[in-house]
Amino acid sequence: MTFRSLGEFLEKLEGAGDLVRVQRPVARDLEITEVTQRTLAADGPALLFENVPGAAMPVVTNLLGSPRRIALALDAPDLDSVADRIARLVRLRPPAGVLGAVRDLSGTIETLSTLRTLAPKRVKSAPCQEVEEPTVDLDRLPILKCWPKDGGRTVTFPVVVTSDPETGESHTGIYRLQQYGSDTLGMHFQVHRVGANNYRKWAARGEKMPVAAVIGIDPATIFAGLAPVPEGLSNFVFAGFLRSEPLELVRTRTSELEVPAQAEVVLEGYVDPTERHVEGPFGDHTGYYSAPEPFPVFHVTRVTHRERPVYLGTVTGKPPTEDAVLGKAVERVFLPVVRLVLPEIVDMNLPVPGLFINVGVVSIRKSYPGHPRKVMHALWGLGQMMFVRYLVVVDADVHVHDLSEVLYRVGLQADPARDLELVEGPVDQLSISNPVPNLGGKVGIDATRKGPEDGFPRPWPEEIRSDPAAARAAEETMRSDPALARLLGRPAK
Numbered sequence: 001m002t003f004r005s006l007g008e009f010l011e012k013l014e015g016a017g018d019l020v021r022v023q024r025p026v027a028r029d030l031e032i033t034e035v036t037q038r039t040l041a042a043d044g045p046a047l048l049f050e051n052v053p054g055a056a057m058p059v060v061t062n063l064l065g066s067p068r069r070i071a072l073a074l075d076a077p078d079l080d081s082v083a084d085r086i087a088r089l090v091r092l093r094p095p096a097g098v099l100g101a102v103r104d105l106s107g108t109i110e111t112l113s114t115l116r117t118l119a120p121k122r123v124k125s126a127p128c129q130e131v132e133e134p135t136v137d138l139d140r141l142p143i144l145k146c147w148p149k150d151g152g153r154t155v156t157f158p159v160v161v162t163s164d165p166e167t168g169e170s171h172t173g174i175y176r177l178q179q180y181g182s183d184t185l186g187m188h189f190q191v192h193r194v195g196a197n198n199y200r201k202w203a204a205r206g207e208k209m210p211v212a213a214v215i216g217i218d219p220a221t222i223f224a225g226l227a228p229v230p231e232g233l234s235n236f237v238f239a240g241f242l243r244s245e246p247l248e249l250v251r252t253r254t255s256e257l258e259v260p261a262q263a264e265v266v267l268e269g270y271v272d273p274t275e276r277h278v279e280g281p282f283g284d285h286t287g288y289y290s291a292p293e294p295f296p297v298f299h300v301t302r303v304t305h306r307e308r309p310v311y312l313g314t315v316t317g318k319p320p321t322e323d324a325v326l327g328k329a330v331e332r333v334f335l336p337v338v339r340l341v342l343p344e345i346v347d348m349n350l351p352v353p354g355l356f357i358n359v360g361v362v363s364i365r366k367s368y369p370g371h372p373r374k375v376m377h378a379l380w381g382l383g384q385m386m387f388v389r390y391l392v393v394v395d396a397d398v399h400v401h402d403l404s405e406v407l408y409r410v411g412l413q414a415d416p417a418r419d420l421e422l423v424e425g426p427v428d429q430l431s432i433s434n435p436v437p438n439l440g441g442k443v444g445i446d447a448t449r450k451g452p453e454d455g456f457p458r459p460w461p462e463e464i465r466s467d468p469a470a471a472r473a474a475e476e477t478m479r480s481d482p483a484l485a486r487l488l489g490r491p492a493k
């Protein structure tokens, strides 16, 4: 089922018993966070806070805080089937983008027809513009203050729309917006983001960058905003692909930018390249407060919304959090895209405690000398994988999601004197251990088995494996004894 709006998705969740309406008054400062975190930690439902004192609209949190709701949002029985669909789409298009497809690919016609049917549709009137506020007053929105030392209330789950001034291509990303005043917000796009790149291009032309922030929209469009969508593929087209139905876009009132017609609330305005203002502290997904730092200022010049809008928020912090659940889903559904570039990769685990940017484990089919190091460097050159600071490469038969097994392989099979690849390069803006912001060390650990082809001079020992006949006999013996039979099939400790 395709959800065209946040409201349709909420209805579905409520019908499935996966949404709870909270009718008691709950404060938008700190208290919504506490209820949300406790609910998410218990794998609980999405929350609709209907009575938020001082707020003109209800607040939804924990919308996508469980893999089951993410799969439902993406209209799939599970995340693996989303991964399969993305693999088929990406295989259809060359890295050079849609135009390149015309020239380069034998599957051209299929590519174009698939993408054409997903192209957004333009509409003239839209639910998100049912009401146009006569003046801009951000205090009318239930913007949340999540943690005690946050520098201000923050729009935590907006889909921010910017455009490339050279190509006119629009882009969406989730970037938090801390409230500075009644019509200004901090535009927290980190330096590596496409939104920040668009900003630099507008700044180089000496022009203000038009911006629109969408608060509350159908979940596939949200997912397309937070996902590392391959370059050359529009987020709006990707959202249409995830929904299996094109997105409807409407022109904003104050600029050429287009926004999803079914949005709940739209903030329109601009960022002036000559102006910055300190953003933060903010309780971030590292579990630490991000230090105050200057960011561009988003001047909101128009607010439009539905007749009866719903405000969407999320809470970041030390996992478990909604963005951690989403990060895991991104890892699963984008594995085929990684495999397209590196077919030797069997599986990948970006463990939640590693915050998706700190620790990664990949298993590979190792075929030639230096192969694990080639994989490390290729991954460090692949989109947001550039941020992974500890990258472990193991053999194809190692289960990367079993971290005990991974640690066993690292401890036993990696020699710190020769199996570490130490490099320096870009690191995530939120990383805290690098002395210089955005630049730091990364290490690859080759924990694969070694042989003469790796220049390893000693014979690699043989691993102990059971004798199959003895194993079968043992199972029969155990099955015949009630006390032992119970132990069969239990996971090993």
Ligand SMILES: Cc1cc2nc3c(=O)[nH]c(=O)nc-3n(C[C@H](O)[C@H](O)[C@H](O)COP(=O)(O)O)c2cc1C
Pocket: 156, 157, 172, 173, 174, 175, 176, 177, 188, 189, 190, 191, 192, 193, 194, 195, 196, 225, 226, 227, 228, 229, 314, 316, 323, 326
């Ligand atoms: C809840 C949530 C909050 C996020 N907040 C920010 C943010 O404040 N700044 C930022 O640069 N990225 C943030 N991200 C990550 C980006 O949305 C993500 O990297 C996305 O792929 C956009 O990257 P791009 O602009 O390079 O395409 C957030 C992600 C989530 C799920």
